[in-house]
Amino acid sequence: MKVLALLGSTRKNGNSEFLAKKIVDGTDHTVVSLADLHIEPIEDLRHSEGGFSPVDDDYEQLVQLMEEHDVLLFATPLYWYGMSGPMKNFFDRWSQYLRDERFNLKEELTKKKAYVVITGGSSAKIKALPLVQQFNYIFEFVNMEFADYMIGAGVKPGEIENDVAALEKAKRWNALFK
Amino acid sequence: MKVLALLGSTRKNGNSEFLAKKIVDGTDHTVVSLADLHIEPIEDLRHSEGGFSPVDDDYEQLVQLMEEHDVLLFATPLYWYGMSGPMKNFFDRWSQYLRDERFNLKEELTKKKAYVVITGGSSAKIKALPLVQQFNYIFEFVNMEFADYMIGAGVKPGEIENDVAALEKAKRWNALFK
Amino acid sequence: MKVLALLGSTRKNGNSEFLAKKIVDGTDHTVVSLADLHIEPIEDLRHSEGGFSPVDDDYEQLVQLMEEHDVLLFATPLYWYGMSGPMKNFFDRWSQYLRDERFNLKEELTKKKAYVVITGGSSAKIKALPLVQQFNYIFEFVNMEFADYMIGAGVKPGEIENDVAALEKAKRWNALFK
Amino acid sequence: MKVLALLGSTRKNGNSEFLAKKIVDGTDHTVVSLADLHIEPIEDLRHSEGGFSPVDDDYEQLVQLMEEHDVLLFATPLYWYGMSGPMKNFFDRWSQYLRDERFNLKEELTKKKAYVVITGGSSAKIKALPLVQQFNYIFEFVNMEFADYMIGAGVKPGEIENDVAALEKAKRWNALFK
Numbered sequence: 001m002k003v004l005a006l007l008g009s010t011r012k013n014g015n016s017e018f019l020a021k022k023i024v025d026g027t028d029h030t031v032v033s034l035a036d037l038h039i040e041p042i043e044d045l046r047h048s049e050g051g052f053s054p055v056d057d058d059y060e061q062l063v064q065l066m067e068e069h070d071v072l073l074f075a076t077p078l079y080w081y082g083m084s085g086p087m088k089n090f091f092d093r094w095s096q097y098l099r100d101e102r103f104n105l106k107e108e109l110t111k112k113k114a115y116v117v118i119t120g121g122s123s124a125k126i127k128a129l130p131l132v133q134q135f136n137y138i139f140e141f142v143n144m145e146f147a148d149y150m151i152g153a154g155v156k157p158g159e160i161e162n163d164v165a166a167l168e169k170a171k172r173w174n175a176l177f178k
Numbered sequence: 179m180k181v182l183a184l185l186g187s188t189r190k191n192g193n194s195e196f197l198a199k200k201i202v203d204g205t206d207h208t209v210v211s212l213a214d215l216h217i218e219p220i221e222d223l224r225h226s227e228g229g230f231s232p233v234d235d236d237y238e239q240l241v242q243l244m245e246e247h248d249v250l251l252f253a254t255p256l257y258w259y260g261m262s263g264p265m266k267n268f269f270d271r272w273s274q275y276l277r278d279e280r281f282n283l284k285e286e287l288t289k290k291k292a293y294v295v296i297t298g299g300s301s302a303k304i305k306a307l308p309l310v311q312q313f314n315y316i317f318e319f320v321n322m323e324f325a326d327y328m329i330g331a332g333v334k335p336g337e338i339e340n341d342v343a344a345l346e347k348a349k350r351w352n353a354l355f356k
Numbered sequence: 357m358k359v360l361a362l363l364g365s366t367r368k369n370g371n372s373e374f375l376a377k378k379i380v381d382g383t384d385h386t387v388v389s390l391a392d393l394h395i396e397p398i399e400d401l402r403h404s405e406g407g408f409s410p411v412d413d414d415y416e417q418l419v420q421l422m423e424e425h426d427v428l429l430f431a432t433p434l435y436w437y438g439m440s441g442p443m444k445n446f447f448d449r450w451s452q453y454l455r456d457e458r459f460n461l462k463e464e465l466t467k468k469k470a471y472v473v474i475t476g477g478s479s480a481k482i483k484a485l486p487l488v489q490q491f492n493y494i495f496e497f498v499n500m501e502f503a504d505y506m507i508g509a510g511v512k513p514g515e516i517e518n519d520v521a522a523l524e525k526a527k528r529w530n531a532l533f534k
Numbered sequence: 535m536k537v538l539a540l541l542g543s544t545r546k547n548g549n550s551e552f553l554a555k556k557i558v559d560g561t562d563h564t565v566v567s568l569a570d571l572h573i574e575p576i577e578d579l580r581h582s583e584g585g586f587s588p589v590d591d592d593y594e595q596l597v598q599l600m601e602e603h604d605v606l607l608f609a610t611p612l613y614w615y616g617m618s619g620p621m622k623n624f625f626d627r628w629s630q631y632l633r634d635e636r637f638n639l640k641e642e643l644t645k646k647k648a649y650v651v652i653t654g655g656s657s658a659k660i661k662a663l664p665l666v667q668q669f670n671y672i673f674e675f676v677n678m679e680f681a682d683y684m685i686g687a688g689v690k691p692g693e694i695e696n697d698v699a700a701l702e703k704a705k706r707w708n709a710l711f712k
Contacts, residue, residue, distance in 0.1 A: 047189075047334050080269045081312045082266060085219045085266040086219050088262075088266040089263035094258065095258075129666060136660045138258050165703065311667075343524075346524060367577075367581075398619065439616070439622075441576065447616075447619075448614060448619045490616050494614050
């Protein structure tokens with residue numbers, strides 16, 4: 001099983017990255033930090049005459065990566081009770097590439113399994129729930145299985161290492177992906 | 179009452195913009211389309227030694243605008259069951275400017291009233307609810323009153339003009355702001 | 357269009373009842389106050405050998421009423437951030453009657469339209485959202501259209517008469533049902 | 535630490551009961567099955583002249599039990615995407631006893647810790663989230679710490695024994711309570 005970990009954090013070595021790396025450790029995987037790529041926001045041209053225009057950024061390599069992996073692992077810190085801005089721009093651009101006939105994204109996504117890692121403060125196990133629900137609607141829309149999620153406790157770097165439940169869950173997912 | 183309408187759409191003359199303009203019509207107001215500005219994603223340096231660094235983009239003029247108005251009207255289409263990427267980047271940057279001593283944003287936000295306009299397809303009145311909950315957590319965090327919200331039905335340009343309930347609500351808000 | 361209004365309140369002449377009566381006024385309708393009926397909690401025998409047993413209470417007349425009407429209007433005050441206990445017992449018993457071959461409830465529900473009225477304090481427009489989501493899942497499960505909902509502001513008797521938005525919405529629904 | 539497990543199921547030996555019993559095993563605890571008690575629905579008399587009237591049922595012994603324990607463990611199957619009807623009636627009656635001067639419930643609840651166990655089908659890890667949010671609002675209202683929750687997978691009797699994550703979490707809570 002090939003795992004693509006998409007990191008939403010804008011900080012290096014943060015808590016969501018820590019969990020993501022535990023989860024993919026020793027598996028056949030690719031890790032991409034979205035903040036390291038150039039990803040433009042969507043320009044919503046769904047209802048314009050010519051439709052979407054080509055965009056000169058790094059998005060197309062992400063489309064290829066998604067197509068080549070079996071599991072999509074979305075790891076984001078809870079920023080203002082949602083996914084990070086760079087991850088949001090990543091999803092927004094699906095609107096464009098689901099319609100782009102040079103790719104097969106729409107069909108391919110239906111074969112993937114989605115896993116979600118969210119990290120935040122102690123209130124995140126409640127206040128991240130709208131985000132979990134949003135992810136659920138996203139995956140439902142593209143008909144991709146939402147296999148599981150976890151909400152880890154960690155704000156300052158390293159705090160996540162005290163969240164036994166999150167670490168155990170990471171270990172279980174890791175075993176599954178091996 | 180001075181109203182600042184912040185538009186999240188990446189399309190001109192869309193449904194959320196239509197409602198926002200009805201709401202502010204004839205009031206003392208400013209309309210800003212976030213997609214027209216250069217807004218960088220947050221670089222999360224909360225836990226770095228030197229803290230945040232200055233960013234060379236258009237954000238500081240937004241901070242000033244927020245401080246100068248009494249009502250903040252957030253208008254966004256439902257993109258992937260959340261606010262648009264540009265609006266998310268806008269909120270993420272609050273983390274930086276709430277700590278920036280050149281401004282008084284943290285204190286000022288507590289005096290504002292927040293209103294939210296979301297537009298989407300017919301399922302939005304259910305599937306936008308996690309986004310409403312997210313807005314609520316955001317406003318709670320900065321101790322700003324979440325005065326009201328509406329979820330309008332409109333995807334293709336102009337569709338919103340058939341949503342009688344949304345138009346009525348826009349009229350009531352408009353009367354309030356005058 | 358025949359409207360069945362099911363009232364969940366355990367108080368006479370409360371705010372949710374007030375709205376429900378505005379909504380059905382002048383339509384072909386039946387109003388039932390669930391608290392006036394004898395409705396036992398479900399005894400969950402889905403996985404028992406003999407299945408469910410007959411229950412000696414008033415539930416079967418509710419099954420007949422549901423079958424005979426086109427619109428089901430559920431009106432409940434927000435009690436502890438959910439529907440009232442009597443209304444919850446009402447739904448729980450669906451588990452029994454959806455399987456009861458003397459009735460045609462499962463098939464019939466798919467033809468109805470559901471409308472929901474919730475009333476509560478000023479925080480209800482946010483804190484009733486989990487209940488709206490629960491209603492949505494309920495109606496999805498039985499494949500019944502969730503046509504619309506409203507969250508009115510009113511705790512003490514009569515307060516709802518100040519909620520202009522709720523009254524307007526009630527009027528629109530009323531026109532629809534006539 | 536004394537643990538009071540309140541079971542909401544209307545079935546004996548179901549999945550939520552199984553988890554609850556694992557959690558309290560070997561601790562100083564009391565288990566109460568709400569469906570075995572006579573609990574009347576609330577009669578909402580908050581705004582009536584004389585206020586609430588005494589009710590001849592088993593509720594007062596529950597008030598005493600809550601006061602005498604440190605941890606309140608609420609275990610309910612997901613019935614129609616909410617807590618069971620008997621558990622809902624249990625909470626509704628708090629409205630009465632928080633005002634009853636013969637008890638000290640309002641003050642006492644602020645000292646307790648709440649834990650929640652929900653069990654349901656495979657979709658419960660998403661579709662139980664509104665219920666988790668409801669529990670959160672309930673505990674916030676009475677100013678009681680919402681320490682943790684779990685959503686276990688099990689519908690038919692015994693299925694929960696395959697949910698490794700739930701069993702592990704039960705073990706961790708059990709260690710905490712000993």
